[in-house]
Amino acid sequence: MGRLSGSLAAIAVISIAYLQLQKYFVTHKKHVKPTFPRHGFYGPGRYIPDDERIHTFHINVSDKVIIDLGHRLREARINHEQLEDVSDFSYGFNKNTLQEFLHYWKNDYSWKDEEAKINIFSHFTTQIEGLNVHYIHAKPPLNKYQKIVPLLLVHGWPGNFYEFYKLIPLLTDPGLQGHDTKRTAFEVIVPSIPGFGFSEASHKSGFDQIATARIFKKLMVDRLDFMRFLAHGGDWGSLIVSNIAREFPEHLYGIHLNNVLSVPTIPRTIIQILGSYFPSLTFLSDTPQNYSFKEIFMEKLFESGYLHIQATKPDTIGVALNDSPIGLMAWILEKFSSLTNKEYRKLSDGGLEKKFTKDELLTIVMIYWINGNILSSQRYYKEFFSHPDRIEFSKEYIDVPVGVLAFPNDFGGFPTPAEMLSSIATLKHYKVMENGGHFAALEEPVLLASDIYEFVVKIVPEFDFEVLVGSM
Template sequence: MWLEILLASVLGFAIYWFISKDKEETLLLGDGWWGPGSRPAAAEDESIRPFKVETSDEEINDLHQRIEKFRLTPPLEDSRFHYGFNSNYMKKIISYWRNTFDWRKQVEILNKYPHFKTKIEGLDIHFIHVKPPQLPSGRTAKPLLMVHGWPGCFYEFYKIIPLLTDPKNHGLSDEHVFEVICPSIPGYGFSEASSKKGFNSVAAARIFYKLMLRLGFQEFYLQGGDWGSLICTNMAQLVPSHVKGLHLNMALVLRNVHTLTVLLGRRLGRLFGYTERDVELLYPFKKIFYALMRESGYLHIQGTKPDTVGCALNDSPVGLAAYILEKFSTWTNEEFRDLEDGGLERKFSLDELLTVIMVYWTTGTITPSQRFYKENLGQGMMANKHEAIKVHVPTGFAAFPSEVLHCPEQWVKNKYPKLISYSYMARGGHFAAFEEPELLAQDIRKFMGLLEQQ
């Protein structure tokens, strides 16, 4: 019975895929207003203003007072990170945060790249814009928009930016030199949050397209993971003639007949184009399924009632740190759950991790960042038009082995028919630019080389 249902489902999706595979649609660009109240009659101020991250004694003292009042529940014996963030290890983080971490120094590090703000659709949009210090004679820099996800921020790209903007001084060829723009998604970090319901990935994509036009770029390249991958995908669906190339390290390909083939078992995988490496990363599927269930609890909360948990996280820096840093453990490598410290310091320093937390804490943006899940998932899975539209711009994909769900090339190619580069990365997980900047930069450069051969 179950086999018949499964085969019928596969057949149904195959028919849908065959009927829709040749459609070359685009999303309507549209317009929006996300600021408070009604759109004013006067034209929006399109000026681009320099911005600096700042702090104060009052901000730091308030943080310290809240940290000093923390209450922790003792962990179960030998629980490590299997029940979430281990409170014994949290004691170390709290001590470091309170007594050693220097937020003023990290603010200086954040300000080492030029920051700006500009109003788009009623929102103050924050971004960093890093130009190459030098260019080879006769060359121009490639404009590259890099978009973060949750629970990350623009800071994730700080280690990869010099590899892209100044490759020669980092032992790399200067064949591909980039001008990098990293915006904060509205409601994240220093970008203003929407005052209205409905601000989803398509709205963010339209705003970032307007940002690139305002910066003088009619054509540009895109790169993203997590929400950034969806926002960049939406940009390619909205304005394909402006997007010269799209590079992703994650892809949401649920509306895809190929994803059902995984249910037919590892023995038949090769019939559907799975490579030996795909089989290694996808099976046993029971293990992958339970891993997805285990790691998706946050998604159900944020996709339904984000403001409730947001109240707690916005009030407690320790709670915020536990909630976010647990993702930097298990999404970097699921086996880190077996370690007492969650493996957090194997890929990151405490200064780096706490800087991410401080971006959320000082801006008070954990709640609006979580609302992005409800706006994108609140109508249900596969309810949005963009999920059924393929992307017809040249695409490159980096498959990092510790990503939450592996995407085989056939899955990606069904959504992105002009896939010209697919790479099995040697190591790394969800936070690719933050974890493995050299590997990601290498794959972006590889993609650009193949793109220029087209």
Template sequence: MWLEILLASALGLVIYWFFSGDKEDTLPLGDGWWGPGARPTAPEDESIRPFKVETSDEELNDLYRRIEKVRLTPPLENSRFHYGFNSSYLKKVLSYWRDEFDWRKQVAVLNKYPHFKTKIEGLDIHFIHVKPPQLPAGRTAKPLLMVHGWPGCFFEFYNIIPLLTDPKSHGLSDEHVFEVICPSIPGYGYSEASSKKGLNSVATARIFYKLMLRLGFQEFYAQGGDWGSLICTNIAQLVPSHVKGLHLNMAFVVRNFHTLTLFLGPRFRKLFGYTERDMELMSPLKEKMFYSLIRESGYMHIQCTKPDTVGCALNDSPVGLAAYILEKFSTWTNSDFRDLEDGGLERKFSLDNLLTIIMIYWTTGTITTSQRFYKENMGHSFLSDRHQRMKVHVPTGFAAFPCELMHVPEKWVKVKYPKLVSYSYMARGGHFAAFEEPELLAQDICKFVGQVERQ
């Protein structure tokens, strides 16, 4: 009898664990202070200040000295990118970085969009805010918050912004025209890092919501991948009435009953709601859903536990920083790029654009503070966080890029996001969707917004 009681209790707990987030609930908005010391008694300065990216001869000369003193270990024969970043190819990157890459020119590129900073919860939050150059008569622009992840930054959105703010000039339909707001996560790039423990995705979501209110937007669309996906999801959980629609190209759906059907999926595909395309993207299961994740997640274990230790090395060596970050732009764009001598980096990106991202991390000294975001979100009780148990009750669109780290079938997404109105199997692309395939992502965002506004 006791065995039956124990088994029934265990089954009940499992069912509760998976389905306890069914009711429409919201996260408490709360408040925070992440600046140094105690929170001042005076009201926070809510002014929005223009900001420009700048550089100097001193900054560049220091970089060049460090590159010139690099010590590299020769790669194993025929190792390609299977052991990490291949140092033979790294020599080519470093030669280009030292002798051909023009950081001053890229600073001018960064400044082509308007940059701003504003204090929120004790931190200087950086963002770009791009309005349409012109609007069709009688139309207003739709506010769109776009949030990056790691190891990316706001620069990932530079090629998609004109497709959203000025679609007609780029051969796209102007049925939907956006004004785009791209903030930097605190501790990334030009946003100030927290002085205190605990600044996680929910706190960041609240900060970005306050930013949108400060800009005058009571309602807005939100889009993100990687950490941006989680932050935008949290905004929808905090203030669902303010989010007109949520578009994602990555989803955190770990608390999901359907993941238990993985191994039965190939045999009972229709029973469990999987499509043929789902099976293609998840097969072979052991490789795609387990081995590849183990192979690609070593960085995560470090950053979830001791981010400051590896951060000391990366913040001191531009070469180490470049290898650490660029390796992700190789394997996360397409896992097959591990088989190439150059990691396939220049098949999808230019060295100028890749090195611009590296330079944003290097010149701001923010690699360590960016890595702490893993510790704050996943370094303790990741699956027990309240937002992980909650569903999202705003209209949602999802773009499933075929080379993403893990494919998430529509059935899985719909458990977490029951108001899923758009799910697209994208023709190509990987983890850095806006950076790699801006036109495909822009088209899917517009398709989703159209479906929301026709409801």
């Protein structure tokens, strides 16, 4: 037994050394960087030049849409029976909780109240690669801060730009959190991924996270005149800002992530397995001492049914969800239960209101319903897995400063150890919180804002920041 343990320990050491060698050769070898198009066109019909003007945008959903929704909710058919011996979310959305949310949506929820809250922010649209791209542009109080850093925030699925509504004020005015009001604040840009929110969906196949990175770079640099900026993302947003770093590093100060999407490699998989048995030998920090590759694998397998459907036949399930508001709600909010904390599956209400309010959750759903774009948002999975060079592109080392704030209850149940992240990126900041899950911006906005601020303070000395103010 002692000999076996010694052998496994030796394998762990060799694997860690392999990862570091891999990092060295990736960052030092002369290789041909994957070539990706610098332009695309996803509008209807044949290519036409973009209208590069920026237009103000005000959300004003017609009464007709709200009346139609009310009718559909009143006529919703919930005729299945909850299993007598299942009272939680282990089979999916619990019927009793479904009826409770339906009742609230019909009788107490007010879209117009939520719409007014959203319209407090300044909204704009501009056309990029044939698509009308919606975004929020929020600026710090005038003359209050010495340094203004442009910050791009990118959402994921099944969220949308609304996930950031509590985070934005904390970033544009860090003094609200007790930070030195003479230091850095952020000028925040929050776009809707095309096919999500109020951004136009692609009319052609092939619109993926690489194309999105290019479009958001054009938004920041070509439309808003930010020659360099910081970017943060979670879920798909994590991959999008990582792709911006891979494609356009010259325009970034750094990127900050609250989860990391990366393609597994043989060395990283070996590290994950060995770290489950010999954490003290495999990982330098004390954080992942209970790391379990088996638990991560089984949890992702159990929770990824939606991913397989959306990555193969999004236009089938999307039809049903675009037609049924109650079905759309169940499909989306079930993820806000299990991805916030896997233990919430054991609760009769899915723990949905432990971290969020009914109004917040229903507003996320409403933005999909109003725009009828759940189907186009699901195509994003199909496009990701269909891209022939996505694996090769994901191997590109991220050579801008990277900060990671990891949450223990995120998808899979264990944060990615720093040792694995440092082999694929220039990791300058890494922290694991005691609590929190996948939807960090909506669940823990204060913690996330503080960490973004901490990350920027770390990397500011590396750059000559100026007071940057973009166009409208």
